[in-house]
Amino acid sequence: MILIDGKKTADDIKLEIAEEVKQLLAEGKKQPHLVAILVGHDGGSETYVAAKCKACEVCGFKSTLIRYEDDVTEVELLARIEELNNDDDVDGFIVQLPLPKHISEQKVIEAIDYKKDVDGFHPINVGRTSIGLPAFVSATPAGILELLKRYNIETAGKHVVVLGRSNIVGKPVAQLLMQKAYPGNATVTVCHSYSKDLKEQCLKADIIIAALGSPNFVTADMVKEGAVIIDVGTTRVPNANTKSGFKLTGDVKFDEVAPKCSYITPVPGGVGPMTICSLMKNTLLAGKKAIY
Numbered sequence: 001m002i003l004i005d006g007k008k009t010a011d012d013i014k015l016e017i018a019e020e021v022k023q024l025l026a027e028g029k030k031q032p033h034l035v036a037i038l039v040g041h042d043g044g045s046e047t048y049v050a051a052k053c054k055a056c057e058v059c060g061f062k063s064t065l066i067r068y069e070d071d072v073t074e075v076e077l078l079a080r081i082e083e084l085n086n087d088d089d090v091d092g093f094i095v096q097l098p099l100p101k102h103i104s105e106q107k108v109i110e111a112i113d114y115k116k117d118v119d120g121f122h123p124i125n126v127g128r129t130s131i132g133l134p135a136f137v138s139a140t141p142a143g144i145l146e147l148l149k150r151y152n153i154e155t156a157g158k159h160v161v162v163l164g165r166s167n168i169v170g171k172p173v174a175q176l177l178m179q180k181a182y183p184g185n186a187t188v189t190v191c192h193s194y195s196k197d198l199k200e201q202c203l204k205a206d207i208i209i210a211a212l213g214s215p216n217f218v219t220a221d222m223v224k225e226g227a228v229i230i231d232v233g234t235t236r237v238p239n240a241n242t243k244s245g246f247k248l249t250g251d252v253k254f255d256e257v258a259p260k261c262s263y264i265t266p267v268p269g270g271v272g273p274m275t276i277c278s279l280m281k282n283t284l285l286a287g288k289k290a291i292y
Helices: 008-026 043-059 074-085 105-111 123-130 137-150 168-180 199-201 254-260 270-286
Strands: 033-041 064-067 092-095 159-163 187-191 207-210 227-231 235-238 245-250 261-265
Touching: 008 043, 008 123, 008 137, 008 207, 008 270, 033 043, 043 064, 043 270, 064 074, 074 092, 074 105, 092 199, 092 270, 123 168, 137 168, 137 270, 159 199, 168 187, 187 199, 207 245, 227 254, 254 261
Parallel strands: 033 064, 033 092, 159 187, 159 207, 207 227, 227 261
Antiparallel strands: 235 245
16 A cells, blocks of 8 residues: 655645746746635635645745635625736735635636636636646646656546545546546546445445545445545544644545555645645746646
């Protein structure tokens, strides 16, 4: 069993990006600039945004954090997005989700100029990704593919089971793995809460990508010998033995599943660091105007 080290891989990629940024600046080109909008004080969102700003520093990007309280109006937020769309100094920006209930997340996503949508959530980027055109690919699926590539995990002709059909992970990773590229050329089955033969499908899988948000859902009796397991789940499960009072737990029951695998990602330290790293890669592409 080989443990896929997402943290080390992400650190390596950030150093590669930093070298490329140095080269851009040496050629007299503009420093890539990422802006993050954070609404309210959600603990998870605060952590993610802080990590993104830190990653910008490592990569040599300029970063700006714009904060709003929970009571910001949708009109006010959309007006700021329009400002950022028209600001030539801003190469890419993100609005950290989730947002308060009185603000339409879909309206916010669609208001962002797709050429600056480094999260890859805009319908134009989603559509371009699905048919294999250059696009800002959603960060978590892009991170998963990068791990498969860096660990030389074969995907052509393999049976991949994706657990979960979210717009952010399940659907895009399934589409990417079907495309005529590496990693890709796989036979992909997407399972979800209405799938009746879920265990049987998992047992046929060469690669399982678990993105349900259901702690310890995948157990040893669902995994065949030698399978590759990519665990996207990160649920805060209460734990009295930790300082924070919770433990980040994946969708895979790691201790019992790991011995059966050829490769497996841990939680934390697997897919998570790659998500932020993919956002950095998208920001570099935005800075270079390389997508469109």
